[in-house]
Each structure stands twice: as C-alpha cells, then as structure tokens.
Amino acid sequence: MTDRHAPADPDRHELDALLTSIPEGWSRTEIDGRGWAITRTTHAQGKVITLSAERLGDAEQLSANVWLTSAGTVLKPCEVPAERVIRFLRAAADSYSVGPSGTGTPDRRPGRAAGGSGADQADSTA
Template structure:
C-alpha cells in the first residue's frame, strides 16, 4: 500500500460529487458514493456495480502534502481505475 501523497488521487476524488451518483463505466452501471468526514480530512469512496456483486471501497486521507489512499480489502489499482473512469465521466460536457 502506498503511503506517499498522490496528486492524481487528489484531483480524481475532488472530481467525484458528494453523495450517491449513478455512473456508466465500461458499459456497466455503477453506484458510487463519496462521503466527506472529519472536517474534510477524510473522504470515503464506495462503488458497486449495479445488478452485480462487484464492490470496492476506500478511505482517502487528505494531508497537507496531498491525498493518501487506504483501500478496503481490494487492490489499490482497482480503486484507482474506478476513480479514473468515474472522474472522466464528470469531466464530459452534458
């Protein structure tokens, strides 16, 4: 697990809206939830593929040097890929 602050992670998690959102990733519909806690110092990210059992989650610690990812029982790269895909959908014009 990477303990170094991650600038890419910081940008990705800030692109995800607070609360629950339905998003299309690679032809599948996902429900993603971003919850900010501890005065903005911790962000929980949960994602589940709707109609399927695939789920993942992580906590992101917001440090002064940048964000640190703490995945919950899933590989860090899996969380990062879902974050990249989800953040890209929010960057698309309506």
C-alpha cells in the same frame, strides 16, 4: 481502465483531481457500459473521504478511505488492491467529465446514467 499506460500509483495531484471529480453524496454513472452507484462522503472536517462503489446488477463493489494529511493524500483501499481503486477512479472521473448531454454533471436521478458507455475506459475487473 482509463489510461492503461498511466502509472498505477498516481502522484498527489492526480489523486486529488480524481477525488474532486467524484461528487459528494450518491450518484450514478456508466463505466464500460455498466451502471455504477457511487457514494462519496466527507468526514472529519474534510480530512477523510470515504468512497463506496457498487456495480449495478451484480455483486462487484469496492471502497476506500482517503486521508488528506499535511504530508499528502493517502489512499487506504478496503479489501481491494490500491491499483484497482485508482483504475476505477480514473474511469469514473472520465465518465463524470462527460455527464448527461455533455454537461459534466453526474445524473443523480435513480435509473439514469451519466455520460457515455465508457467502453474504452474500463475493464470488467473494475
């Protein structure tokens, strides 16, 4: 997705930064010119984050749980490879960094997409 040359397995700092870029609750963004609905929910006094993403207009989706432990951040994808979740998070983080009108804020209004097309940031498998 965002950086095809970046390692598929991010270090703890990169994963933490990617997670921070996704806003809590429901939001919408565009990746590769397609709309995505993303939900981030924090549980267990901030120690577990659940991410769910659905590409709007078709059946593409992915989800993962992330455990924030004293030993580090642990990614637990749900029925998809971890590499795919990481590629998606990188593309989503890039799209959120632009935000509507370059503000860096995701668009939470139904039917509105944040950021640009992201065509150079994602592939159709994400």
